[in-house]
Amino acid sequence: MTVILKLGGSVVTEKDQPETVADDRLADLATAVADSDVSDLVVVHGGGSFGHPHAAEHCVSSTDGTRDPEAVRDIAAAMETLNRAVVGALADAGIPAVPVHPFSTGFRDTDGDLHLPTDQVAAMLDEGFVPVLHGDVLTTAGQGATIVSGDDLVSALATALAADRVGLCSTVPGVLDADGDVVPEITAFEDAADALGESDATDVTGGMAAKVRALLDLGSPAFVFGPDALDAFLAGDDAGTRIRG
Numbered sequence: 001m002t003v004i005l006k007l008g009g010s011v012v013t014e015k016d017q018p019e020t021v022a023d024d025r026l027a028d029l030a031t032a033v034a035d036s037d038v039s040d041l042v043v044v045h046g047g048g049s050f051g052h053p054h055a056a057e058h059c060v061s062s063t064d065g066t067r068d069p070e071a072v073r074d075i076a077a078a079m080e081t082l083n084r085a086v087v088g089a090l091a092d093a094g095i096p097a098v099p100v101h102p103f104s105t106g107f108r109d110t111d112g113d114l115h116l117p118t119d120q121v122a123a124m125l126d127e128g129f130v131p132v133l134h135g136d137v138l139t140t141a142g143q144g145a146t147i148v149s150g151d152d153l154v155s156a157l158a159t160a161l162a163a164d165r166v167g168l169c170s171t172v173p174g175v176l177d178a179d180g181d182v183v184p185e186i187t188a189f190e191d192a193a194d195a196l197g198e199s200d201a202t203d204v205t206g207g208m209a210a211k212v213r214a215l216l217d218l219g220s221p222a223f224v225f226g227p228d229a230l231d232a233f234l235a236g237d238d239a240g241t242r243i244r245g
């Protein structure tokens, strides 16, 4: 059973405090992962108060690039720092987590398509490791470097590794409708289009609407849920909103 789990940047960091890891929340999530029976797990985390403010400061987004090497180093370094904290928290819970930095392996081509090698990730899984990737700055043909969101990496990994399940753990308990209730299932973008907005914190990669669009395109069932439902997701149960295109 191959599972791709994204820990949202809003969950693993305090999104309104610059470069602050949400240590207690992260420790609870790590415990839930350690207690689960998932055999092949890939973790991806978002940028939160590490990647997004640096990207915004340098005016870099998924579509706006930079040719300034200092900007690239700055964003990459912030994400490496957060990745070290996430890998460290998982390791403290006894999980064989290892870091994978997308900037060093992937790129976008002139059409904006993501190229992310995954053979090394599959080899890590075969050897019993839990690879931990993260949204990052990424070399982009014709533009210097742009931002790749953790959500984009989740889609690429889910396809390449033929994942059985995909989970996005965010601060919200699922995709919410206009009344604030969790939408149990989305099979077409129109199911939730009216309620889908942008993120409420600095987020250069698009918030909930972009997540739903990407998850609808996957071949695997995907779930958007809050931290309280991580155990249920990892146990193979429905959690939050189920998205299947």
Ligand SMILES: Nc1ncnc2c1ncn2[C@@H]1O[C@H](COP(=O)(O)OP(=O)(O)OP(=O)(O)O)[C@@H](O)[C@H]1O
Pocket (backbone or CB within 6 Å): 007, 008, 009, 010, 011, 045, 046, 047, 048, 150, 169, 170, 171, 172, 174, 175, 176, 177, 195, 196, 197, 198, 199, 200, 201, 203, 205, 206, 207, 208, 209
């Ligand atoms: N209909 C909706 N249902 C749920 N959340 C929504 C909706 N519309 C907008 N949002 C916003 O989307 C946010 C989740 O997206 P966000 O990109 O911040 O999550 P994340 O993956 O945790 O963070 P990051 O992008 O840093 O990894 C919620 O905090 C909420 O503010």
Ligand SMILES: C=C(C)CCOP(=O)(O)O
Pocket (backbone or CB within 6 Å): 009, 045, 046, 047, 048, 051, 052, 055, 075, 079, 134, 135, 136, 137, 147, 148, 149, 150, 151, 204, 205
């Ligand atoms: C801003 C950076 C560097 C990463 C963005 O990843 P996301 O939080 O998953 O959108």
